Amino acid sequence: xxxxxxxxxxxxxxxxxVRREYARRSEVxxxxxxxxxxxLTQVDLAVQDMIVNRIADTFxxxxxxxxxxxxDRDPEDPACRCWILDPIDGTQNFVRGLFPxxxxxxAFAVEGRAVAGGVSLPIATDLFLAERGAGAFRNGExxxxxxxxxxxxxxxxxxxxxxxxxxxxLDRAAELICEAGQIRCTSSTVxxxxxxxxxxxxxxxxxxMEPYDYAASQLIAEEAGGKATRLDGSPLLLFDGKRGxxxxxxxxxxxxxxxxxxxxxxxxxxxx
Amino acid sequence: xxxxxxxxxxxxxxxxxVRREYARRSEVxxxxxxxxxxxLTQVDLAVQDMIVNRIADTFxxxxxxxxxxxxDRDPEDPACRCWILDPIDGTQNFVRGLFPxxxxxxAFAVEGRAVAGGVSLPIATDLFLAERGAGAFRNGExxxxxxxxxxxxxxxxxxxxxxxxxxxxLDRAAELICEAGQIRCTSSTVxxxxxxxxxxxxxxxxxxMEPYDYAASQLIAEEAGGKATRLDGSPLLLFDGKRGxxxxxxxxxxxxxxxxxxxxxxxxxxxx
Numbered sequence: 397x398x399x400x401x402x403x404x405x406x407x408x409x410x411x412x413x414v415r416r417e418y419a420r421r422s423e424v425x426x427x428x429x430x431x432x433x434x435x436l437t438q439v440d441l442a443v444q445d446m447i448v449n450r451i452a453d454t455f456x457x458x459x460x461x462x463x464x465x466x467x468d469r470d471p472e473d474p475a476c477r478c479w480i481l482d483p484i485d486g487t488q489n490f491v492r493g494l495f496p497x498x499x500x501x502x503a504f505a506v507e508g509r510a511v512a513g514g515v516s517l518p519i520a521t522d523l524f525l526a527e528r529g530a531g532a533f534r535n536g537e538x539x540x541x542x543x544x545x546x547x548x549x550x551x552x553x554x555x556x557x558x559x560x561x562x563x564x565x566l567d568r569a570a571e572l573i574c575e576a577g578q579i580r581c582t583s584s585t586v587x588x589x590x591x592x593x594x595x596x597x598x599x600x601x602x603x604x605m606e607p608y609d610y611a612a613s614q615l616i617a618e619e620a621g622g623k624a625t626r627l628d629g630s631p632l633l634l635f636d637g638k639r640g641x642x643x644x645x646x647x648x649x650x651x652x653x654x655x656x657x658x659x660x661x662x663x664x665x666x667x668x
Numbered sequence: 669x670x671x672x673x674x675x676x677x678x679x680x681x682x683x684x685x686v687r688r689e690y691a692r693r694s695e696v697x698x699x700x701x702x703x704x705x706x707x708l709t710q711v712d713l714a715v716q717d718m719i720v721n722r723i724a725d726t727f728x729x730x731x732x733x734x735x736x737x738x739x740d741r742d743p744e745d746p747a748c749r750c751w752i753l754d755p756i757d758g759t760q761n762f763v764r765g766l767f768p769x770x771x772x773x774x775a776f777a778v779e780g781r782a783v784a785g786g787v788s789l790p791i792a793t794d795l796f797l798a799e800r801g802a803g804a805f806r807n808g809e810x811x812x813x814x815x816x817x818x819x820x821x822x823x824x825x826x827x828x829x830x831x832x833x834x835x836x837x838l839d840r841a842a843e844l845i846c847e848a849g850q851i852r853c854t855s856s857t858v859x860x861x862x863x864x865x866x867x868x869x870x871x872x873x874x875x876x877m878e879p880y881d882y883a884a885s886q887l888i889a890e891e892a893g894g895k896a897t898r899l900d901g902s903p904l905l906l907f908d909g910k911r912g913x914x915x916x917x918x919x920x921x922x923x924x925x926x927x928x929x930x931x932x933x934x935x936x937x938x939x940x
Contacts, residue, residue, distance in 0.1 A: 432821045433849040488850055492823060492868045494792065494859060495767045520767065548831070549704045551764060556851035559820070563846050570842075574835050577705040578760055579828035581853040587766060596764045 397454060399504040400527050403514040406450050410443050410500050411518035414484070417442075418496065418519055426491055433558060435487045440464055443483035443500060451479050463608045470607070470635040474508040480611035480634070486584030496520065499586035503611035508634055513612030515586045524590050524616050532593050532619035539620040541645035542595040547655070549577040550648055553588040555602040556581050565603050568627065568640070570660035572601065572652070589613035592643050593620035599644035599652055603627070607634055610641065623649045627656055669726060671776040672799050675786040678722050682715050682772050683790035686756070689714075690768065690791055698763055705830060707759045712736055715755035715772060723751050735880045742879070742907040746780040752883035752906070758856030768792065771858035775883035780906050785884030787858045796862050796888050804865050804891035811892040813917035814867040819927070821849040822920055825860040827874040828853050837875050840899065840912070842932035844873065844924070861885035864915050865892035871916035871924055875899070879906055882913065895921045899928055 417424060417439045425438050444464050451460055459471045462481040471478045479502065484490055486498030496519035503513035515524040524539075526532035532539045544550050554569050556562055573579055580597065582588060585605055591597035593616045602609075611634055614624045624632045627640040642652050689696060689711045696709050716736050723732055731743045734753040743750045751774065756762055758770030768791035775785035787796040796811075798804035804811040816822050826841050828834055845851055852869070854860060857877055863869035865888045874881075883906055886896045896904045899912040914924050 488823070494789065494794070494863050494866060494868050495769055495854070497767055517766065522766070551760070556845065559847070559849065562851070566838075566842055566845060570838055573828065573838060575831070577831065578855060579834070579853055580855060581851055582767070583850060583852060591766050594766065596766050 400512040400525060402454055403502050403504065403512055404523065404525055406447055407500055407502060407514045407516040407523060410447060411516040411521070411523070413446065414439060414443060414500065414518040418490065421491065424491070431558060431560070433488065435491055436464065437484070437487060437491065439490065440484045440487055444481060447481055447483065447502060461607060463606070468606065468608070474635060475506070478505045479503070480505060480510070480608050482586070482608035485586045485609060486582070489582070489584055497582040497584050497587050499584060499590070501586045501608060501612045503615060505611065505634055510611050510615045510634055513615040515590050515612050515616060517587065517590070524593065524613070526616040526619040528615065528619070530619070532616045534594055539593045540595060541592060541617070541620050541622045542598050543647065544598045544645065545647040547575050547577070547648060547651050550598040551578045551580065552576040553580045553582065553591060553597050553600045555583055555585060555588060555600070557602060557604055561604045567659050568603055568656055569601055571658055572655045575655065585609040586613045589617050589643050592622050592645060593617045595645070599642065599648050601642050601652070601656065603640040604638050605641055606638055607636070614643065617643050622646055625649070625653070629653045672784040672797060674726055675774050675776065675784055676795065676797055678719055679772055679774060679786045679788040679795060682719060683788040683793070683795070685718065686711060686715060686772065686790040690762065693763065696763070703830060703832070705760065707763055708736065709756070709759060709763065711762065712756045712759055716753060719753055719755065719774060733879060735878070740878065740880070746907060747778070750777045751775070752777060752782070752880050754858070754880035757858045757881060758854070761854070761856055769854040769856050769859050771856060771862070773858045773880060773884045775887060777883065777906055782883050782887040782906060785887040787862050787884050787888060789859065796865065796885070798888040798891040800887065800891070802891070804888045806866055811865045811888070812867060813864060813889070813892050813894045814870050815919065816870045816917065817919040819847050819849070819920065819923050822870040823850045823852065824848040825852045825854065825863060825869050825872045827855055827857060827860060827872070829874060829876055833876045839931050840875055840928055841873055843930055844927045847927065857881040858885045861889050861915050864894050864917060865889045867917070871914065871920050873914050873924070873928065875912040876910050877913055878910055879908070886915065889915050894918055897921070897925070901925045
């Protein structure tokens, strides 16, 4: 089976499961991980187990890097066939929120580079798919980034991340926040990056992402004509350590890098 | 007809219209108002006209304050029977966005105080209703704010507002942004305030709101057990000029006022 077809099928099945669980989410067991706002549910684990098992059945020998159960490690051999999975990106929004702004992300990489990827937004029933060199699609419709070329009217998603990265986010992005046309924060990387691909947002900024957050949606954004780099403008690699990124429609990219380079002193009164 | 029953019926009809227009939103004509990011569509105008006409038919002589067509003025007689309408709160999100985070807001006030209010989120098919002293409901189900009492784990919606209020927002909220458990920004006041009422968020902060933004959802949040004040802790009044507000589950309110009182010097490099 082709990897992109596998991604499509497995994301459709996982989305159907997540829709059922979302309908009864008040009963779902929630625990926390690194800090009290870093949530984990039974649904994250069940989705990961289901997809990891399907990969093992269909592509035996392939490596899996995934957010939960200790699989959050880069592969030892960077050239290997590797699957990168985030079972629920935006778990907080799954647990609480008027709008279901979370997604399931699965990418396939060889030689340390994503070549196929998919993101499902289960409740919106949106499925984003991309293959390297073959374009990006939402529910079968070809995607193209926006043509907005001025920061003053641009819709920018700034991910405020976890509390320990909040100060860094403000220092980096305060000037951008003041100058952009609009600021949004759904706090789901896949929602932010797929929004750039679908031209619903013009750019997305995050100071500290993990590979499972962006493996699939970086490919989707790039295949829709967008640009993704580290905050300093250098290439955003897949197994790259936890670091920041700018994803844009391309037209805004240089202006975004320039404004993010000028760090801000945020003089907090209590000296946080 | 009782005012709350009128609100329920007219919001259901308006929501059905907005759902049809949303399905063909790529064809909707968009213009801008005060600044290039302050959008107006045919749909805002059509919804306002429909509701204003229905009020005139059902409650002749009542005053209407509404966002569009020059009706954005406080009534001359503050004691009058008055309807306060925002036909689409979150027009930007109506025009662009992966998730339909916008709403229709209608409140009825006497003696300058909202006594009945409703908010429709048309695509989510959620209808929030509240009468003073009789509780708040979503789709008939009684609402109760959250019980989160620590900022470190609280979900806070910070509305970054229009570009001209962005610096004030950062100066006010930078410390809160650093200390809160999570930060979100949908940039729809009614979504933010109804999220507090439904316990999906723990608080909402905005530095510059108009009465049509909050007339209905303030009542909904308060009737769900929440608290709404100006940023200095004094009562948030209906015809109050454009000013800021904090809406919370009550438990977080004093901590929020204290942290918002400590203004931050955001030292932007270009001296914006």
